Amino acid sequence: MYIKNYNYQAYGIEILEPLHQIAMGCERRFQMLRNAEPHERYDFGSTEIGFVIGDVRYSKWPNNANIVFVGSAIYGEKTMKSIEQRIVENLPVGGKVITLTRQLFNDTDDFRKIDAVLVKMSWGHSTSFIYKRVKK
Numbered sequence: 001m002y003i004k005n006y007n008y009q010a011y012g013i014e015i016l017e018p019l020h021q022i023a024m025g026c027e028r029r030f031q032m033l034r035n036a037e038p039h040e041r042y043d044f045g046s047t048e049i050g051f052v053i054g055d056v057r058y059s060k061w062p063n064n065a066n067i068v069f070v071g072s073a074i075y076g077e078k079t080m081k082s083i084e085q086r087i088v089e090n091l092p093v094g095g096k097v098i099t100l101t102r103q104l105f106n107d108t109d110d111f112r113k114i115d116a117v118l119v120k121m122s123w124g125h126s127t128s129f130i131y132k133r134v135k136k
Ligand SMILES: C[S@@+](CC[C@H](N)C(=O)[O-])C[C@H]1O[C@@H](n2cnc3c(N)ncnc32)[C@H](O)[C@@H]1O
Pocket: 013, 014, 015, 016, 019, 054, 055, 056, 057, 071, 072, 073, 074, 079
């Protein structure tokens, strides 16, 4: 089953130029698939996709982000605190945050941890934590 007639925006922020270039290559391939003949299993929809090179701690975040995925498996304490601060500033009530391995929001009532699931990544299994903003 797939969802039809949706219209989302998805953005990624990466600090390293070579990895940003790989993401741009993936986007080009995705756009080629999307512009090709309709696929019998997938509807690629009209999701707008963008990749930004920059430091997530200081870059301007895309407007109206309401689901934030943080590939935080290797992030240190200071980076996690800055990201947490940006999320507090930007995420609307009802918005969700997904992290990998590292956890957020130990000392606030504004976010609730709603799930923790083990996911298979290319390097092995990693716990993914899912939070929902309940207050602002
Ligand atoms: C676990 S990898 C995720 C790789 C890939 N973006 C993905 O989602 O599969 C974490 C990535 O975060 C990037 N990164 C680390 N610190 C960052 C920062 N301050 N701002 C933006 N990206 C950062 C690293 O270069 C690395 O590519």
